[in-house]
């Protein structure tokens with residue numbers, strides 16, 4: 197897939213600003229609340245029990261990825277099933293695959309990061325097993341050799357100051373230490389530097405994706421107009437009864453960020469999968485409707501009779 201090489205993010209285009217203002221005016225607070233939207237965090241959270249935005253969790257025992265597919269396998273597990281049993285699509289074969297397929301070690305998607313278990317400590321836990329940040333883990337298990345519950349009850353166990361937020365534009369995770377990145381992005385940057393010693397770090401920070409978390413999509417690092425376009429497009433397709441799943445939206449956002457595009461319409465469709473292309477085009481259809489109405493000076497539609505139903 198190729199992108200225009202011009203960095204349109206800094207164009208300061210008046211028409212773009214105007215369109216962003218119009219779209220923000222049409223995005224309803226109750227829809228933003230449904231997505232747990234915080235303008236300071238800029239992460240969309242898909243509500244799991246919503247008819248259009250909800251999802252099931254993949255049936256493979258160790259997999260936690262969302263799916264809306266009939267077989268309740270996530271797309272990656274479905275592909276693995278079909279590749280491993282190309283001639284057998286039977287229910288029995290599917291059931292056997294669900295319980296017997298071995299874990300794919302390279303799969304980090306869905307990794308959940310929580311704050312350290314010490315009350316008020318903003319640093320990220322090192323793992324879900326220890327539930328402590330690196331410094332508290334060292335205190336607890338290396339210095340004091342205490343079980344976690346006893347460590348947490350000590351009056352001397354106090355929160356530590358944050359190292360700040362990861363410098364990757366798309367990421368909202370805590371930095372791991374005095375370095376610029378969270379643990380996952382530090383590892384990604386080290387890998388990239390290993391294979392491409394001349395890689396442009398500033399460009400990488402602006403364009404690399406957030407660490408994927410099930411049910412969540414980062415709109416961080418996208419232009420104000422693209423954020424408005426995505427939220428408005430998602431609102432209108434949801435209102436129209438069209439389902440959306442997190443990985444489709446995540447891919448659209450990642451491609452826009454990677455191309456440093458300031459317009460969703462600038463996202464090329466060549467090489468794009470069918471469902472992601474459908475999402476892009478569908479959101480653009482609603483956005484273009486608004487643009488047409490605005491240029492004709494017609495009043496915007498607000499259909500109060502079409503609520504965002506919860507199951």
Ligand SMILES: [Zn+2]
Pocket residue numbers: 254255256259260261269270271272273274
């Ligand atoms: Zn799966």
Ligand SMILES: [Zn+2]
Pocket residue numbers: 312313314317318319328329330331332355356
């Ligand atoms: Zn801590």
Ligand SMILES: [Zn+2]
Pocket residue numbers: 362363364367368369377378379380381
């Ligand atoms: Zn990060």
